[in-house]
Amino acid sequence: MFFTLSKVFWMIADPGNLLVILMCLGIVSLVFRWRRLGRFLIGFAVLACLVIAVAPLGRSLILILEDRFPQPASLPPKVEGIITLGGFANQFVTKARGQVTFSGAVERLIELVALSRRYPEAKLVISGGSGDLFRQDVKEADVLGPALDAMGVNRARVILESDSRNTHENAVMTRQLLNPKPGENWVLITSAFHMPRAVGSFRQAGWTVIPYPVDYNLEGPESIRWGFNFYGGLGALSLGLREWIGLITYRLMGRSDAMFPASVR
Numbered sequence: 001m002f003f004t005l006s007k008v009f010w011m012i013a014d015p016g017n018l019l020v021i022l023m024c025l026g027i028v029s030l031v032f033r034w035r036r037l038g039r040f041l042i043g044f045a046v047l048a049c050l051v052i053a054v055a056p057l058g059r060s061l062i063l064i065l066e067d068r069f070p071q072p073a074s075l076p077p078k079v080e081g082i083i084t085l086g087g088f089a090n091q092f093v094t095k096a097r098g099q100v101t102f103s104g105a106v107e108r109l110i111e112l113v114a115l116s117r118r119y120p121e122a123k124l125v126i127s128g129g130s131g132d133l134f135r136q137d138v139k140e141a142d143v144l145g146p147a148l149d150a151m152g153v154n155r156a157r158v159i160l161e162s163d164s165r166n167t168h169e170n171a172v173m174t175r176q177l178l179n180p181k182p183g184e185n186w187v188l189i190t191s192a193f194h195m196p197r198a199v200g201s202f203r204q205a206g207w208t209v210i211p212y213p214v215d216y217n218l219e220g221p222e223s224i225r226w227g228f229n230f231y232g233g234l235g236a237l238s239l240g241l242r243e244w245i246g247l248i249t250y251r252l253m254g255r256s257d258a259m260f261p262a263s264v265r
Contacts, residue, residue, distance in 0.1 A: 058236025086128015191215035200256030
């Protein structure tokens with residue numbers, strides 16, 4: 001139920017979709033001669049578009065997330081396993097075209113391969129099913145075999161968790177699958193902006209992992225600057241806002257151990 005509600009909510013709450021809804025409601029209001037309401041809705045939507053284009057709102061939200069967990073200065077000599085979260089391949093296009101198609105955040109897979117060579121005895125785990133509300137027939141983890149072969153990874157080392165649909169399920173199902181023991185070292189790879197929610201979910205599931213953030217969007221504070229780019233501003237706001245809403249929701253529902261998980265416990 002939570003998965004369905006979260007997807008429906010974001011269809012409406014996504015900043016781009018919300019602006020379209022406000023403009024449509026404004027036009028409908030004018031048609032029915034509710035002029036004051038119509039002018040307010042359209043004016044608010046236009047002003048919001050201007051603010052999104054000029055102010056670095058989304059970038060500011062993303063930077064706070066990306067700076068929460070720094071790259072580890074070093075890793076333990078022995079690592080039992082390396083986990084990477086899905087979200088970097090389009091399984092539907094991959095199945096239809098017969099060629100692995102990446103949709104972004106491919107650094108998650110690249111770093112998994114790099115660390116697999118550094119730790120040849122470590123288990124390799126890819127956790128990711130389908131986050132599409134209407135398409136649960138093809139799972140991301142299940143279509144990555146050719147990409148692993150091309151990158152020289154022995155498939156026998158790779159454990160695929162292909163039932164999870166969101167970050168909470170990544171943590172719970174991966175833990176159930178691997179049953180990690182106290183004192184073991186497990187490295188968690190995901191995008192830097194997503195790492196706080198991922199770490200909070202794994203800790204809540206009773207699993208303390210070593211955060212290994214990748215896929216950065218911003219250089220640092222120097223990226224927070226004013227400009228005029230509606231498309232870029234809207235994309236950044238959508239990415240940052242969605243992650244912050246996820247953090248708050250996960251904490252309220254007991255799916256994360258903290259509202260904004262810290263790098264040190």
